[in-house]
Amino acid sequence: MPVGLGGENIMRTEVQIEAQFNEAVRSANPLLELRETVRSLLDQDWTREELLADLEQFRDVLREAGRDEDEDIVLEVMDFLAGWCSPHMKV
Numbered sequence: 001m002p003v004g005l006g007g008e009n010i011m012r013t014e015v016q017i018e019a020q021f022n023e024a025v026r027s028a029n030p031l032l033e034l035r036e037t038v039r040s041l042l043d044q045d046w047t048r049e050e051l052l053a054d055l056e057q058f059r060d061v062l063r064e065a066g067r068d069e070d071e072d073i074v075l076e077v078m079d080f081l082a083g084w085c086s087p088h089m090k091v
Helices: 007-024 030-043 048-064 068-082
Strands: none
Touching: 007 030, 007 048, 007 068, 030 048, 030 068, 048 068
């Protein structure tokens, strides 16, 4: 998360990030939309480690809700972020 945010702002930001992730996975092209959301957050100075942690939390939410297909999409995007993918898909 961007440095310098107070506790309340961090919590609000985490809720907003989860909402962005959720919107992306519910879109017509969830894989590319979530990948683009992650790329945008990287451009806003989020670190890969922060995003991986946030995606892991979001994946837990999806798993608890029984949203297996969405969970698989999150795992793929986590692979893109970690570099476990074809070079053209790396974020």
